[in-house]
Amino acid sequence: MLGFPLPYRNELLYSTIARHGVHSGIVSPKELLQEVYGDTRIIATSDLPGHLNRIVALYPEKIGITASDLLYNNTLFPLYAPFIGEARRKSLIRELTTDGKSSVHLITGATASRVKQPEYLRYCPGCIEQQLHEFGECYWRRDWQVAGVDNCPVHGRLIDSNIPRHDIHRHQFTPVNADTCIQPEQQSGSWQSVLIARSINELLKLKQIVVPELVQWGCWYKKLAADHNLNRRSQIHHEQVQQKVIAFWGADWLTRQKLMPDGGESSWLRNMFRKHRKAFSYLEHLIVLHSFLEAGWKLADVVTFVARLQPKARTSTTALQEMDQTQLESYRRSWLDAVGKYGTKMARLSGYGDVYAWLYRHDRNWLMEVNLSHKAPKPKYEGKIDWHKRDVNTVKSLIALCNGNECRLDDPRRSKNWYLNQLKQRAGIEKHLKLLPLCSLFFDRYCENIFEYQIRRMSRTAISTVQSGGPFKRWQVLRWSGLSEERLTEPARRFLKEILGI
Numbered sequence: 001m002l003g004f005p006l007p008y009r010n011e012l013l014y015s016t017i018a019r020h021g022v023h024s025g026i027v028s029p030k031e032l033l034q035e036v037y038g039d040t041r042i043i044a045t046s047d048l049p050g051h052l053n054r055i056v057a058l059y060p061e062k063i064g065i066t067a068s069d070l071l072y073n074n075t076l077f078p079l080y081a082p083f084i085g086e087a088r089r090k091s092l093i094r095e096l097t098t099d100g101k102s103s104v105h106l107i108t109g110a111t112a113s114r115v116k117q118p119e120y121l122r123y124c125p126g127c128i129e130q131q132l133h134e135f136g137e138c139y140w141r142r143d144w145q146v147a148g149v150d151n152c153p154v155h156g157r158l159i160d161s162n163i164p165r166h167d168i169h170r171h172q173f174t175p176v177n178a179d180t181c182i183q184p185e186q187q188s189g190s191w192q193s194v195l196i197a198r199s200i201n202e203l204l205k206l207k208q209i210v211v212p213e214l215v216q217w218g219c220w221y222k223k224l225a226a227d228h229n230l231n232r233r234s235q236i237h238h239e240q241v242q243q244k245v246i247a248f249w250g251a252d253w254l255t256r257q258k259l260m261p262d263g264g265e266s267s268w269l270r271n272m273f274r275k276h277r278k279a280f281s282y283l284e285h286l287i288v289l290h291s292f293l294e295a296g297w298k299l300a301d302v303v304t305f306v307a308r309l310q311p312k313a314r315t316s317t318t319a320l321q322e323m324d325q326t327q328l329e330s331y332r333r334s335w336l337d338a339v340g341k342y343g344t345k346m347a348r349l350s351g352y353g354d355v356y357a358w359l360y361r362h363d364r365n366w367l368m369e370v371n372l373s374h375k376a377p378k379p380k381y382e383g384k385i386d387w388h389k390r391d392v393n394t395v396k397s398l399i400a401l402c403n404g405n406e407c408r409l410d411d412p413r414r415s416k417n418w419y420l421n422q423l424k425q426r427a428g429i430e431k432h433l434k435l436l437p438l439c440s441l442f443f444d445r446y447c448e449n450i451f452e453y454q455i456r457r458m459s460r461t462a463i464s465t466v467q468s469g470g471p472f473k474r475w476q477v478l479r480w481s482g483l484s485e486e487r488l489t490e491p492a493r494r495f496l497k498e499i500l501g502i
């Protein structure tokens with residue numbers, strides 16, 4: 001393979017793969033998949049691609065690129081990471097960087113989200129021109145693909161390409177076509193979009209940090225309402241919150257984003273100021289944060305602050321609710337660290353048994369969910385079978401067959417086929433001998449070849465002749481052994497002469 005290209009800053013990994021196809025002159029999508037992933041079934045995903053470990057393996061080790069570097073720098077993962085809680089963030093990282101089956105779009109809520117994803121990959125003609133000038137080629141940037149951002153902060157409105165984001169040609173990585181992308185005029189975007197674009201840039205730059213739990217986000221928004229006197233004790237004045245948000249963004253823009261709060265009991269904005277039962281999208285967070293915070297606020301500061309919030313202990317009477325929330329968080333964090341380091345099973349045996357036991361008593365649902373997400377990913381087809389184990393077990397059966405039949409002189413020739421026919425999974429063994437070194441060695445060493453079989457047959461005849469006290473003639477031994485002078489191999493001839501003396 002020609003060297004796999006390094007991604008440009010903010011380039012989608014999807015785009016890097018497409019560029020590799022162009023550099024290597026590969027036209028067939030399947031061939032490109034085979035070359036990059038070694039697997040033609042991989043789906044070309046632009047926002048949250050998986051199997052990052054395989055991409056990392058394409059780079060020389062000394063460059064030091066890791067799967068999470070790619071995830072944080074060249075996918076849209078940072079848009080979701082701060083808002084889904086620490087357990088989910090970690091399990092998603094695991095899912096996207098290894099070969100496990102991906103439920104990523106479900107976990108991030110990308111599929112069920114109210115935020116409408118752009119239908120096509122988008123580009124900024126001004127940036128394309130700049131890329132061509134600077135690098136001699138162009139690429140898909142990830143910040144062009146973010147729902148809620150309709151323009152490039154420098155050049156103006158983003159343009160839809162004709163490449164669907166969720167392509168019907170699901171295995172194709174399509175490069176930017178510079179010829180169709182350069183346009184003389186570019187309209188400017190709305191101020192709302194410019195504002196969101198700036199926050200998105202901050203969000204995309206957020207490095208791997210511990211992110212807030214959903215319960216902490218819930219506390220944060222309650223606190224925000226209280227800071228603006230939009231509450232009475234624990235009651236939030238939802239209508240005033242809604243007025244504030246609409247006054248900031250304008251109803252038109254919110255409607256275009258499909259995020260105009262309808263004032264109903266289950267509106268997303270109301271739920272945002274209640275206990276968070278599920279994650280909200282980055283766009284919903286940004287809409288509220290901009291409406292409430294002073295201009296110039298920094299996203300990184302908010303995330304760090306929220307992650308340190310200590311939810312108040314509950315006043316209700318049930319055991320779980322009485323439990324000190326801080327204690328709960330601390331147990332949860334130690335278990336997350338432990339399973340991250342040792343895996344679920346070994347964590348219990350590596351000094352975290354008490355943490356497990358405590359969480360099992362007090363927070364069983366959470367514990368089960370975390371453990372499930374930290375299960376070692378199921379290996380893919382070839383890996384599903386433990387070939388080493390199969391090799392050892394099969395060779396044991398083969399040795400037992402060999403030993404058990406050694407003294408039986410009447411058997412047909414004990415060829416590879418003969419052994420295979422005695423095994424339960426003949427096809428599984430025969431077709432995969434390359435993966436079974438012990439079995440291969442056994443066959444090389446212990447299968448009976450022609451001269452050994454001839455000698456065995458002659459020994460059998462000789463023994464029965466001697467036992468019956470009959471004459472011991474060369475022609476008789478040959479005939480009763482089903483052999484002839486012509487078919488006799490050289491070692492068998494020597495056996496007749498030197499051992500049997502005829």
Ligand SMILES: [Zn+2]
Nearest residue numbers: 124127152155
């Ligand atoms: Zn631009």
